[in-house]
Amino acid sequence: MNIPNPGWAYRDSWYRRRIDSRYSSCDLFHPAGHGQDPCTAAGLCPVSIEKVEPPPSLIPYPGKRLTLIDCLGTHFRSDMDREIAFGLSQNHKSIPSKYFYDARGSRLFDEICTLPEYYPTRTELEILHKYAAFIMSVFRGREGDLIEIGSGSDLKVRKLLEAVPRHGLRKIRYVPMDISHAGLVQSSLSILRDFEGLRICGIIGDFTCHLSRLPGGRKLITFFGGTFGNFPDPQGIELLENISRIMGPEDRLLIGIDMLKDIAIMEAAYNDSRGVTARFNLNILNHVNHGLQSDFRLHDFEHRAFFNPDGEQIEMELRARRDVRTELRRIHMHVHVAKGEAIHTEISRKFSREKAEGLFRSAGLSPAEWYTDPRGWFSLVCLKANHSS
Ligand code: AVJ
Numbered sequence: 001m002n003i004p005n006p007g008w009a010y011r012d013s014w015y016r017r018r019i020d021s022r023y024s025s026c027d028l029f030h031p032a033g034h035g036q037d038p039c040t041a042a043g044l045c046p047v048s049i050e051k052v053e054p055p056p057s058l059i060p061y062p063g064k065r066l067t068l069i070d071c072l073g074t075h076f077r078s079d080m081d082r083e084i085a086f087g088l089s090q091n092h093k094s095i096p097s098k099y100f101y102d103a104r105g106s107r108l109f110d111e112i113c114t115l116p117e118y119y120p121t122r123t124e125l126e127i128l129h130k131y132a133a134f135i136m137s138v139f140r141g142r143e144g145d146l147i148e149i150g151s152g153s154d155l156k157v158r159k160l161l162e163a164v165p166r167h168g169l170r171k172i173r174y175v176p177m178d179i180s181h182a183g184l185v186q187s188s189l190s191i192l193r194d195f196e197g198l199r200i201c202g203i204i205g206d207f208t209c210h211l212s213r214l215p216g217g218r219k220l221i222t223f224f225g226g227t228f229g230n231f232p233d234p235q236g237i238e239l240l241e242n243i244s245r246i247m248g249p250e251d252r253l254l255i256g257i258d259m260l261k262d263i264a265i266m267e268a269a270y271n272d273s274r275g276v277t278a279r280f281n282l283n284i285l286n287h288v289n290h291g292l293q294s295d296f297r298l299h300d301f302e303h304r305a306f307f308n309p310d311g312e313q314i315e316m317e318l319r320a321r322r323d324v325r326t327e328l329r330r331i332h333m334h335v336h337v338a339k340g341e342a343i344h345t346e347i348s349r350k351f352s353r354e355k356a357e358g359l360f361r362s363a364g365l366s367p368a369e370w371y372t373d374p375r376g377w378f379s380l381v382c383l384k385a386n387h388s389s
Contacts, residue, residue, distance in 0.1 A: 065198070066188055071205030071213050072179070079206075080291050081331050088328075088335050094344040095284055097230050098179055098206065101152075102287040106183045108280040110153050115276060117268045120226050120258050121155070123378040128156060131371050132163035135220070135382065138252060139164070143171045144218040149207040149243075151176035154187035156224045161195050170197040175215060177203040208235075211242050219251050226258040226378070229313070229349035233359065236349075240363030247385040252368065254382050260350045261377055263307050270305035270314050270348070278303035281316055284345055293329035300324050304342065313349040317342040356381070 080099070087094040101109065113121035128135075138144070148157055157174065164172065174191065178184045181204050188202045203213060214221075221243060228236060243253055270277055281303045285296040301318040308315050324337040337343065353370075360366060360383055369382040 065192055066200045066202065068185070068188075068202045068204065069213065070181075071203060071210040072181075077291070084288055084292055085328065085331055085333055088343070089333070092344060093337065093341070095288060097284075097346040098208075099287050099291075100280060100284050100345070101180050101183070102283070102290070103180070103182050105280060105283050105287060106152065106180050108276060108283060111276050112272070112280060113153070113155075115272045115274065117272045118277075119265070119269055120256075120378055123373050123375075124224060124226070124256050124380065125155060125159060127371050127373055127378065127380050128159040131380070132159050135254060136160055136163050136168075138220055138250075139168065139172055142218060143173075144220065145173045145175050145201075145215050147175040147177070147214055147219050147221045149177045149211075149221065149223050150225065150227045151178045151187065152180075152183060152225065154191050157191065157222070158194075160222075161191070161198065166197070169195055173199045173201060173215075175201045175203065175219075177205050177207055177210070177214070179204070179206050208239065211246060214246060216246070218248065220254060221247070221251070222254045224254075224256045226256050226348065228255055229258055229351070230346060231349075232347065237359060237363045240360065240365060244364045244385040244387065249385075252382050252384055253365065254380060257351045257356050257379050257381065258348070259372075259377055259379055260312060260352050261375075263309075266307050266314060266350060267305065270316060275303075277305065281305070281318060281345055285318070288328075292331060294326045294335070296324065296326055301343075307350075311347065311349070312351070312355070313347045315344065316346040316348070317344045319343075351379075353379070 083096055084099070087096060099105075112118050139146070146157070146160065151157070157176070161169070161172075161174070176184060176188065184202045184204055188200050191198065192200060201215070203210070205213060223243075228239070231239060240253075247253065282298045282301060285298055285301065288294055289296055300321055301324075302321055303316075304319050305314055305316045307313070319342045320337045320339055323339050325334070327334050356379070357367065360381070364386045365383040366386055367381050368384045371380040371382070372378065
């Protein structure tokens with residue numbers, strides 16, 4: 001991509017930004033968990049999305065078509081400390097998969113998406129390409145927000161925006177939400193350049209706790225990439241419930257899910273011959289080293305990914321080749337990983353249609369449309385909220 005580089009010093013240090021007390025933290029939101037705005041819960045004045053200016057370091061955006069809202073601030077730092085400490089102190093050690101996505105991790109994931117073995121992204125794009133015009137017709141003649149949670153790269157939203165006639169773009173505001181500051185700015189700038197008239201409000205946030213910061217008008221929410229598959233049932237349902245709570249009667253949620261298929265095909269997608277997935281998996285230790293001041297050595301660990309038929313999911317882990325000891329100096333915590341022990345890093349669930357429909361139903365959502373590819377490898381499901389129908 002050809003992006004003007006304004007010398008972003010913050011590229012790799014996005015969690016080192018200044019404290020802004022107006023911004024919410026996961027700590028404030030989780031215990032409540034009832035969809036209450038975390039600012040309100042903390043007795044703070046809620047921030048109206050339109051009124052927040054981008055931090056001064058992030059100027060100049062073409063024609064003020066881009067606004068950025070930072071929900072992470074330095075809270076991300078303490079959330080990361082807490083979550084990593086928790087995961088590594090358990091009997092079965094784990095690191096939450098959201099920590100894959102530092103700057104290098106995001107680049108490696110983009111590379112994964114181009115691998116011959118990694119079918120999900122390609123298949124999802126193929127489905128999107130075919131049905132984009134139909135999906136985007138919800139905006140016909142009306143203003144509205146196209147919200148993308150866990151936006152990552154801009155490939156998928158491009159397919160949707162390309163299907164909108166030129167004059168239609170002025171009525172749409174694109175609202176990407178992502179945990180990666182650098183990635184969000186980069187893809188927003190590239191979209192702004194190619195889609196004249198479109199406005200963007202980028203939200204730097206964690207969709208497991210900042211959904212209440214999304215704008216409240218008419219919307220199509222997209223949740224691509226099968227990221228939903230990273231969550232076990234209870235968390236997945238809770239996330240969908242939280243999404244359904246912010247949906248009005250005409251709003252829709254477009255969600256991508258990877259379907260059950262031949263085991264060899266699923267396993268190959270996570271064990272590519274060029275070893276990109278292995279580098280992606282191992283890189284989570286770089287992120288931990290950087291964030292918590294530890295000294296995990298990547299070559300002490302081995303990438304493993306396999307299909308677990310009981311959970312109907314791919315499980316990814318890092319297995320210690322030898323006894324490993326390190327200190328997370330930032331929080332004074334010693335970690336011992338015994339030779340052969342695994343640190344669990346990701347689950348990626350593969351669904352049957354019945355299983356997925358059951359989860360949607362438990363969260364108060366029902367399918368309005370179900371799009372898939374000819375082989376039925378991946379699905380995009382357009383959901384509506386039952387409470388408002
Ligand atoms: C972005 C979470 C959907 O589970 O397939 C790719 C991440 N992990 N290769 C997935 C991933 C290993 C991906 N998701």
